[in-house]
Amino acid sequence: MIRPLLTATLCLAASGAFAGKAFVSNERGNTITVLDTETWEVLEEFPGGNRPRGITLSPDGTLLYVCASDDDTVRVFDTASYEELYTLPSGPDPELFVIHPSGNPLYTANEDDNLVTVTDTETHSILAEVPVGVEPEGMAISPDTKWVVNTSETTNMAHFISTEDYEIKHNVLVDQRPRYAEYTADGTRLYVSAEIGGTVSVIDIAEDGTPSLRQKIGFDVPGVLPEWLQPVGIKTTQDGSRVFVALGPANRVAVIDGESLEVIDYIMVGQRVWQMAFTPDEKFLVTTNGNSNDVTVIDVEKEEAIKSVQVGQQPWGVAITPN
Amino acid sequence: MSKRIVPLLAAACLAVIAGGAEAVDVRAGVLRVDYPALLPISRYDLRPDDLAFAGAVLADEDNATTGRFMGHSFETTTLAVPPEGATEALAGLLDDGVRYIVVDAMGEELAALSDQAAEAGALVFNARAADVDLRSESCRANLLHIAPSYAMQAEAVAQFAVWKQWKRWLLVSGSNPADRALAEAYRHAARKFGAQIVEEREFEDTGGSRRTDSGHVLVQRQLPTFMQRTEPHDVVIAADATDYFAAYLPYHLWTPRPVMGSAGLRPVTMHGAHEAWGATQFQTRFEKLARRHVQEEDYNTWLALRVLGEAVTRTGSADPAEIEDYVLSDAFELAAFKGQKVTFRPWNGQLRQPILLYDGRITVSVSPQEGFLHQVSPLDTLGLDRPESSCTAFD
Numbered sequence: 001m002i003r004p005l006l007t008a009t010l011c012l013a014a015s016g017a018f019a020g021k022a023f024v025s026n027e028r029g030n031t032i033t034v035l036d037t038e039t040w041e042v043l044e045e046f047p048g049g050n051r052p053r054g055i056t057l058s059p060d061g062t063l064l065y066v067c068a069s070d071d072d073t074v075r076v077f078d079t080a081s082y083e084e085l086y087t088l089p090s091g092p093d094p095e096l097f098v099i100h101p102s103g104n105p106l107y108t109a110n111e112d113d114n115l116v117t118v119t120d121t122e123t124h125s126i127l128a129e130v131p132v133g134v135e136p137e138g139m140a141i142s143p144d145t146k147w148v149v150n151t152s153e154t155t156n157m158a159h160f161i162s163t164e165d166y167e168i169k170h171n172v173l174v175d176q177r178p179r180y181a182e183y184t185a186d187g188t189r190l191y192v193s194a195e196i197g198g199t200v201s202v203i204d205i206a207e208d209g210t211p212s213l214r215q216k217i218g219f220d221v222p223g224v225l226p227e228w229l230q231p232v233g234i235k236t237t238q239d240g241s242r243v244f245v246a247l248g249p250a251n252r253v254a255v256i257d258g259e260s261l262e263v264i265d266y267i268m269v270g271q272r273v274w275q276m277a278f279t280p281d282e283k284f285l286v287t288t289n290g291n292s293n294d295v296t297v298i299d300v301e302k303e304e305a306i307k308s309v310q311v312g313q314q315p316w317g318v319a320i321t322p323n
Numbered sequence: 324m325s326k327r328i329v330p331l332l333a334a335a336c337l338a339v340i341a342g343g344a345e346a347v348d349v350r351a352g353v354l355r356v357d358y359p360a361l362l363p364i365s366r367y368d369l370r371p372d373d374l375a376f377a378g379a380v381l382a383d384e385d386n387a388t389t390g391r392f393m394g395h396s397f398e399t400t401t402l403a404v405p406p407e408g409a410t411e412a413l414a415g416l417l418d419d420g421v422r423y424i425v426v427d428a429m430g431e432e433l434a435a436l437s438d439q440a441a442e443a444g445a446l447v448f449n450a451r452a453a454d455v456d457l458r459s460e461s462c463r464a465n466l467l468h469i470a471p472s473y474a475m476q477a478e479a480v481a482q483f484a485v486w487k488q489w490k491r492w493l494l495v496s497g498s499n500p501a502d503r504a505l506a507e508a509y510r511h512a513a514r515k516f517g518a519q520i521v522e523e524r525e526f527e528d529t530g531g532s533r534r535t536d537s538g539h540v541l542v543q544r545q546l547p548t549f550m551q552r553t554e555p556h557d558v559v560i561a562a563d564a565t566d567y568f569a570a571y572l573p574y575h576l577w578t579p580r581p582v583m584g585s586a587g588l589r590p591v592t593m594h595g596a597h598e599a600w601g602a603t604q605f606q607t608r609f610e611k612l613a614r615r616h617v618q619e620e621d622y623n624t625w626l627a628l629r630v631l632g633e634a635v636t637r638t639g640s641a642d643p644a645e646i647e648d649y650v651l652s653d654a655f656e657l658a659a660f661k662g663q664k665v666t667f668r669p670w671n672g673q674l675r676q677p678i679l680l681y682d683g684r685i686t687v688s689v690s691p692q693e694g695f696l697h698q699v700s701p702l703d704t705l706g707l708d709r710p711e712s713s714c715t716a717f718d
Contacts, residue, residue, distance in 0.1 A: 093607070112607050114388055133392065134385045135604050153601065154629075154658070155389040156636070171392045173636070176658040177601070196658035225701065227663040249662075 020279060021079065022286050022320045023064055024295055025052035026312030032066065033311035034082070035286075037279050037320060040297055040309050046082045049075045053316045054096035054139075058121075059103045061321040067094035067108065074108065074119070079321060089126050091117035096180075096317070098139040098148065100163075107148045107161075109136035116150050116159075118166060128166040132159045140181035140190065147209050151178035151192055158192050158203065160211060172211050174201040180275075182234040182243075184258070189214075191243060193231035200231050200245055202261060217256060221266055224250050233275040237282055237300070244285055244298075246273040253287060253296075255303050267305055269296035275317040288315040347641045349386075349423070351399040351631060352416040353379045353450075353624055354436065356409050356428035364570040375427045375450060376401040377613035378621035382628030384612075386635075395635055399628060406432055410439060417443040422643045425469075425627045427620055429501075430454035437466040446643040448627035450620055453564070455508060458671045458707050462714035465643075467650065467672040469627045470619075473508035473564070475706035476590040479678035479690035480560070480583050481512035482704070486692040489557035489581070494523045495550075495572065496562035502528075506562035509584065516695075521554040526568050546575035553578065561585040583680075588687055590678045593622035593660075597679055597686050602660035626659055626674070633657050651717070662689070668703070671714040675702035 020037035025048055032048040032055070035041065049068025056065050057079065064077040067090065074088040074097070090097075093112035100106070104121045114134055118127040133155025140149040141163075148161045151174070158181060160170035175197020182191045183205075190203040190211065199216040206212070219229040230248035236258065237243075243256040249272050255265040270289025277286050278300070285298040289308075295315060297307040355375050363369060371377075379399050386397040400421065404412045409428065413436050416424060422445040426433050430452040437447045441463065449457070449468045457463075458472050471479075484492070492513060496506035506523075513520050526549060546568075550559075559576060561584040563569035569585035581587060595606060595616025609617045609625075634646045634655065649655055651672070656664035661677045668675060680688045695704040703709075 111604055112611075131388075131391075134388045135601070152389075153604075154385055155392070156633075156658075157389070157392060159392070168392070176656055176664055196662075196664045197656065198664075227701065 020321045020323075022277065022279075022295070022318055023055055023057070023079070024288060024311045024315045025055040025066055025317045027051055027053055027290070027314045027316040029313030031312040032064070032077070032082075033315070035295070035309060035311075037284065040307050042309065042311065044082060045312055046077075048077075049073070054094065054108075055317040055319045056097060056099050057319045057321060058099065059101060059322065064319065065097065065099065065106065067097060069093050069095055069111070074106065086124065088119050088121065088124055089117075090119060091115055091126070091129060095137050096139050098141045100141060100145060102145075107139055107141065107150075109139050109150055111135050111137060114152070116148070116161060130161055130166050130168065132161075132168070133157050137179055138181040138192065140183050142183055142205070142209065143185060143187040149181045149183075149190060151181050153177045153179065153195075156194070156197075158190070158201075158211070160209065169209075170211050172201070172203055172213055174213075175199045175216065179232045180234050182236055184236050184240045185238045186240065189240070191234045191236065193234055193245060195230045195232055195248065198226060198229050198231065200234065200243075200256070215261065217261055217263065219245075219247060219250075219254055219263060221247075221250060221252060224252075232273075233287075235276045235278055235285060237278075242300070244276060246276055246287055248272055248274060249291075251289075253285075253298065265303055267298055267303060269298070269305055270294045270308055277318045277320045279320055280323040286318050286320065288318050290314045290316065345394060345639060347393075347395045347635060347639060349390075349395060349397045349631065349635050349641045350419075350421045351379075351397070351423040351425065351628060352421045353399060353401040353425040353427065354409065354412055354416065355401070355403045356406050356426075356432050357403050358406060358429070363566055368566065371615060371618070373613060374618060375425075375620040375624040376403075377609065377615075378617070378623070378625035379425065379628055381609055381612055381621075382625045382632065385625075385629060386632030389632065389636055393636055393639070395639075397628075397632060397635075409436060413439055417445060422446065422641075423631055423646075424448070425450050425624050427451045427624065430457055433457065433466075434461060434463070437463045441465045444643055446647050448630070450623035450627055454504065455707070458673050458712060458714065460713045462671050462712075462716045464672075464716040465647070467627075467630070467647070467667065467674070469623045469630070469674050471590070471592060471676065471678060472673065472706050473505045474511065475673075475678060477505070477508035477512040477584075478515065478705045479590040479680065480588065481509070481516045481518060482690045482692040482695050483588070483680055483688050484558055484560075484583060485516045485518055486694070490518045491521045491555065491557045492518055492560045493553055493556040493558070493580070494520050494560045494562065495569075496523070496525050497565055497567060497569075498525055498527045499565045501564035502562055505564040505585070509560050509562055520560075521556050524549070524553075526563075528565070528567050542571045543575060546571055547577045550575070550577040556580060558583055559587075561587070588680050588682055590690070591681045592619050592626075592676065592678070593617055594619075594679065594681045594686070596684060597660070597681075599686065600660050600662040605660050626665075629659070630657060630674070663702075666700075666702075668707075668709070668712075670709045670717055671707060671712045672717060673706060675700060675705075677702065678705060
């Protein structure tokens with residue numbers, strides 16, 4: 001599955017055009033698959049370290065960060081050459097992270113050690129380790145960058161960490177096994193998925209960042225056992241009008257109206273859908289489907305799946321280059 | 324450069340939104356009864372000294388981490404005693420004010436200990452005993468069952484066999500009372516799911532078939548003859564709760580057939596290779612702590628204390644009656660690395676949970692199986708459903 005021979009040609013192609021790239025981490029295959037976001041062709045598949053899960057890009061799109069969970073490190077790749085440049089200390093078992101909009105620092109959830117590690121992406125050193133709940137996973141940063149939110153899967157909380165002093169200032173209990181947190185672009189709301197609870201908690205954020213739980217959104221798909229409706233990844237459109245929620249083994253992405261907070265549709269995708277990413281123009285949403293080893297491309301405006309593309313073994317996360 | 328920031332004790336700056344923020348101290352005990360026993364058939368089944376206790380340590384860590392944010396502290400005492408020392412050990416725990424007891428014992432001792440705990444208003448979690456009657460006519464209002472019953476185990480296997488269309492069963496059971504109780508659960512499971520027991524055989528426990536230096540030589544001659552001239556069958560179902568012969572069955576049959584139940588494909592609550600639904604994290608945390616793979620009694624004990632921890636987190640209370648009410652209510656749910664929330668049956672205090680079907684290396688399947696439907700929860704297709712249980716203690 002790994003085709004290093006093609007690298008040379010692809011580098012030329014990549015540098016010659018502005019086509020976007022989607023990078024998919026394949027948890028079981030230990031590889032990263034690169035897709036062209038215009039043609040949705042696979043450009044490349046390269047080694048991503050052991051058990052690559054969380055994946056993100058530097059704001060300028062030149063660096064790819066991968067949580068190599070079983071290597072206890074974050075691997076950093078050149079998004080043009082796919083060469084590994086260096087590693088960043090991440091603390092043990094990094095699962096998912098969020099990058100400061102400036103590109104520095106990186107906030108990483110260390111699943112096995114109940115920590116959030118803050119890593120300076122320039123000096124490559126650890127700035128702080130913040131003890132959080134059991135099995136930290138979901139990571140989000142508020143648009144004003146004052147808060148980093150971590151969700152802990154066994155503690156069932158969203159922890160609000162101040163980026164100033166790295167202390168937890170607020171904790172909100174949510175339903176069982178929170179996997180993901182997503183702020184709206186205006187920072188007034190935070191969505192937190194609970195995989196086993198089967199809900200998305202809607203948390204209102206006051207101006208000073210104080211959270212208050214507004215409501216929980218449940219899901220219901222005729223013919224699908226409620227136990228299979230397991231919300232994981234969440235993505236909201238820039239204007240906040242739509243919230244997409246990946247429903248795991250229900251093989252669907254729920255579409256929520258950001259105003260009424262009602263579920264308005266379910267889009268069929270591949271099997272065991274977990275994480276998602278928008279293209280920069282928000283025309284497309286890419287989902288990772290861990291059991292069918294593919295990604296689904298959703299036309300955001302039509303709210304329809306338009307394509308599925310085979311990637312590596314057990315795709316986990318996806319990151320798409322900015323414009 | 325590394326700086327570890329511990330918000331512990333910084334209560335003033337910790338604003339907890341949900342749940343009570345008052346300090347709550349939760350003290351629990353794990354009481355393990357160690358029975359005199361012969362060596363198991365396989366060395367892999369030797370009981371480690373910290374069996375069940377290691378699960379308690381992990382649960383304490385998990386609960387304490389969450390409790391730190393809530394102002395709740397958790398402390399669990401572990402005790403291993405011979406059967407004749409159990410009453411005194413429990414009395415000691417109760418005298419110390421412990422009101423949550425995880426009991427790792429067989430049915431007879433569990434029932435007695437539960438009654439003793441009831442007098443002190445203590446809540447008991449069953450981490451081992453599979454007796455069906457404890458979930459039915461002999462149930463107790465202060466006894467919650469984490470361990471699955473023989474009925475749940477048998478029905479988990481039965482559903483898989485039926486899903487496979489292996490509906491003709493040859494039931495081979497042991498001669499001890501527990502073996503016979505397990506065999507009865509398989510008979511019931513066959514009726515419930517439309518399988519047919521074409522023939523039954525009882526392999527008598529004469530005391531001679533346990534492991535010896537040349538045990539396999541004897542077994543290789545004994546078992547095939549014992550399994551000769553049977554009715555045509557699709558699968559051999561083994562009911563050997565006392566573990567004296569079933570492990571030998573798979574390769575010593577007369578007619579080659581898969582073995583399920585007490586050997587071959589076994590129903591378990593957890594095993595060290597299970598990794599779906601985030602269980603890898605549970606395994607790595609457990610192994611780091613215990614330096615061995617997890618066993619069922621570790622998981623059951625961990626789960627019992629997590630049930631308690633979750634209930635304390637949500638209610639902000641450490642009162643046994645309040646905790647039990649909450650745990651038995653519709654509001655209670657808990658993630659337990661089984662792919663869906665686990666909850667309790669309010670009619671008999673049994674934890675609803677998926678059962679893993681394990682071949683000794685991997686999770687082969689998980690019951691309930693697809694297509695076995697239930698008006699409340701597919702999990703209620705395993706074990707005593709409301710109309711099947713004659714428990715009235717929770718009414």
